[in-house]
Amino acid sequence: MSAAAEASVLITHEVGLHARPSVKFTKLAKTFSADVEIALAANGPWLDAKSIVKVMAAKAPKGTVLHIRARGDGAGEAVGALVELVRRDFDEGKDHARTA
Amino acid sequence: MPEPLRLQGISASAGYAEGPLFDLDQASVRYVRKATAADEKAALEAAISIATGRLATLIETSDSEAAGILEFQLAVLEDDALTGPAFSHIAEGMAADVAWRTALDAEIAGYETSDQDYFRARAADMRDIRNQVLRALTGGGDIAAPAGAIFYGEDIAPTRFLETDWRAGGGIALTAGSAASHVAMLARSRGVPMVVGLGLVARGVAGPGASPAHLTGNALLDAEHGGIVLAPSKAEIAIFRRSSLSFAAHRGKAAAYLTRPAATKTGIAVRMQVNIADPSDVDTIDVATCDGVGLMRTEFLFGKTLPDEETQYCAYRKVLEWAGDRPVTIRTVDAGGDKPVPGLTVEEGNPFLGLRGIRLSLARPEVFRVQIRALLRAAMHGNLKVMFPMIAVPEEYEHAIALFAEEQAGLLARGIAQKMPPLGIMVEVPSVAIAPEAFAKAAFFSIGSNDLTQYVMAAARDNASVAHLNSVRHPAVLRLIASVAAFGREHTIPVSLCGDAGGDPASIPALLETGLRDLSVAPAQLAMAKAAIADVWI
Numbered sequence: 001m002s003a004a005a006e007a008s009v010l011i012t013h014e015v016g017l018h019a020r021p022s023v024k025f026t027k028l029a030k031t032f033s034a035d036v037e038i039a040l041a042a043n044g045p046w047l048d049a050k051s052i053v054k055v056m057a058a059k060a061p062k063g064t065v066l067h068i069r070a071r072g073d074g075a076g077e078a079v080g081a082l083v084e085l086v087r088r089d090f091d092e093g094k095d096h097a098r099t100a
Numbered sequence: 101m102p103e104p105l106r107l108q109g110i111s112a113s114a115g116y117a118e119g120p121l122f123d124l125d126q127a128s129v130r131y132v133r134k135a136t137a138a139d140e141k142a143a144l145e146a147a148i149s150i151a152t153g154r155l156a157t158l159i160e161t162s163d164s165e166a167a168g169i170l171e172f173q174l175a176v177l178e179d180d181a182l183t184g185p186a187f188s189h190i191a192e193g194m195a196a197d198v199a200w201r202t203a204l205d206a207e208i209a210g211y212e213t214s215d216q217d218y219f220r221a222r223a224a225d226m227r228d229i230r231n232q233v234l235r236a237l238t239g240g241g242d243i244a245a246p247a248g249a250i251f252y253g254e255d256i257a258p259t260r261f262l263e264t265d266w267r268a269g270g271g272i273a274l275t276a277g278s279a280a281s282h283v284a285m286l287a288r289s290r291g292v293p294m295v296v297g298l299g300l301v302a303r304g305v306a307g308p309g310a311s312p313a314h315l316t317g318n319a320l321l322d323a324e325h326g327g328i329v330l331a332p333s334k335a336e337i338a339i340f341r342r343s344s345l346s347f348a349a350h351r352g353k354a355a356a357y358l359t360r361p362a363a364t365k366t367g368i369a370v371r372m373q374v375n376i377a378d379p380s381d382v383d384t385i386d387v388a389t390c391d392g393v394g395l396m397r398t399e400f401l402f403g404k405t406l407p408d409e410e411t412q413y414c415a416y417r418k419v420l421e422w423a424g425d426r427p428v429t430i431r432t433v434d435a436g437g438d439k440p441v442p443g444l445t446v447e448e449g450n451p452f453l454g455l456r457g458i459r460l461s462l463a464r465p466e467v468f469r470v471q472i473r474a475l476l477r478a479a480m481h482g483n484l485k486v487m488f489p490m491i492a493v494p495e496e497y498e499h500a501i502a503l504f505a506e507e508q509a510g511l512l513a514r515g516i517a518q519k520m521p522p523l524g525i526m527v528e529v530p531s532v533a534i535a536p537e538a539f540a541k542a543a544f545f546s547i548g549s550n551d552l553t554q555y556v557m558a559a560a561r562d563n564a565s566v567a568h569l570n571s572v573r574h575p576a577v578l579r580l581i582a583s584v585a586a587f588g589r590e591h592t593i594p595v596s597l598c599g600d601a602g603g604d605p606a607s608i609p610a611l612l613e614t615g616l617r618d619l620s621v622a623p624a625q626l627a628m629a630k631a632a633i634a635d636v637w638i
Contacts, residue, residue, distance in 0.1 A: 014379070014380050014383060014418070015218045015380065016216075016218070018218055018219070018222075019168075019169070019172040019222065019225070020168050020171075020172060022172070022175075023171055023172050023175045026175065027175075048181065051179050051180070051181040052172075052175045052176055052179050052181075053176060053179045053181040053182045053207070054181050056176075056219075056222070057207075057210060059214055059216065059219045061216055061218075062414065063410065063411060063414055
């Protein structure tokens with residue numbers, strides 16, 4: 001049986017999972033070989049976390065609880081790293097918030 | 101020569117530009133259909149690869165702000181989820197250009213229907229991506245804009261903005277567009293004048309739009325006031341150049357004042373706070389340049405649906421945490437009048453004199469109580485003050501503070517952290533300005549000069565035909581303001597002013613003469629207002 005992991009995290013970044021954070025999020029997701037998916041509700045629908053088009057289409061604003069799940073090699077690490085990225089507000093300082 | 105045509109829109113980036121119009125909506129070159137589906141597929145692949153290559157090159161020469169936007173476009177363009185549907189259409193027999201347009205238009209429509217400004221504004225990025233590939237498909241290069249041109253059309257692509265050399269001047273005038281678009285953000289940070297929404301107004305008035313003849317000559321773009329003149333007369337050009345020079349001189353001088361505390365020529369300090377409408381407004385303001393938030397509007401939260409307690413709490417908390425020790429004055433929802441809210445306000449024949457502001461909140465306590473709980477909880481996170489709009493009689497204030505006390509007791513009983521903020525009132529209904537003694541219990545007064553002026557002068561704010569009457573500098577309005585300021589000093593009730601007049605350099609001397617020493621202005625007016633204060637002999 002392959003590894004699986006799931007977690008949820010609150011989006012605190014001001015404009016939510018928007019352009020620049022989505023780029024970072026999908027880039028990070030692609031570094032893992034596991035299949036990674038996100039959803040705005042615990043029961044889905046689940047979207048491919050490696051596709052920026054799908055991630056942006058989720059239109060997740062600030063205050064959304066983002067559900068992340070992965071299956072396959074390094075599933076646990078993938079979910080952990082992505083949760084951390086969201087928690088760190090995608091490493092965006094105040095000075096970046098206005099441009100993205 | 102056609103008659104001069106004036107169009108009014110919304111300023112997205114202040115400034116002036118005079119120059120030839122460049123029509124953004126010119127017809128593009130036609131695509132020639134290929135013999136087989138395989139050729140169509142190859143043509144689209146080649147076009148996508150040209151477009152990604154161009155983006156990558158542009159990223160290398162861009163600063164980090166622009167690169168961030170372009171990297172987003174590049175990531176989208178490289179995503180199979182975007183290109184997949186287009187290739188499926190080709191397999192079904194569509195031509196490459198139609199397939200691409202169909203796939204992208206579906207994606208664009210998804211963004212256009214979002215109820216959030218931010219995501220709606222991304223439709224412009226998606227259109228940009230669509231057009232870059234279409235351009236590569238047709239092999240048609242862009243017709244170059246002349247130096248210093250004013251780009252005129254429905255919308256402008258971020259890549260077009262970034263490829264343009266703005267050092268020669270020029271500006272942007274859009275019939276659609278949005279002040280929240282990437283281009284608008286770039287325009288503000290580069291100081292490129294930009295006006296949006298010209299078409300909305302043009303469609304609203306009876307009369308001709310821009311004819312082809314209007315688009316051939318020079319135009320005057322006044323992005324300070326949000327207007328453009330096509331085919332201007334000599335007299336209009338002369339007036340425009342004077343305004344443009346004076347704006348440039350003021351802006352140059354004002355920039356130096358932004359970071360200093362405001363003071364008159366004789367050294368009397370004036371507190372300068374800012375008015376904000378959306379929590380994200382504070383992201384672009386350096387907190388050190390102001391003394392706090394004198395007015396945070398909350399109507400923005402009440403868009404299509406009534407916001408829940410958590411949404412409001414997060415919005416208030418964000419601004420309080422940004423301000424730190426500085427005060428943040430949040431106004432309870434001021435819906436009604438010219439600000440209808442679906443599901444809350446009512447249709448009225450005379451909305452400015454109807455059920456608006458605190459009247460509406462007291463009439464809909466189930467909605468008001470949600471906001472009160474959010475405010476009481478948010479008060480834990482900074483220096484919060486709360487004020488009520490449209491107070492006319494003391495009973496309204498008493499009623500509102502009783503609701504605050506009830507909700508505080510409720511939160512206390514549930515063990516939820518909360519704090520009672522100072523509760524003040526807006527002074528905008530003449531009854532309060534004339535007899536302020538009935539409101540001596542209020543923690544503070546904030547003069548809403550826009551409404552106070554319209555009620556004293558009986559001239560609706562939204563009616564251009566009585567705009568000449570709507571002046572805060574009329575002696576009757578100034579006398580009321582002076583009397584409220586004097587009452588506040590006698591009874592140690594802080595008095596501030598948060599209307600548009602506070603940021604208007606022409607009104608500032610008269611306002612300081614009334615005794616006011618506390619103004620709250622739009623963030624964009626802060627530097628100019630400080631500069632104007634420094635010129636006042638008081």
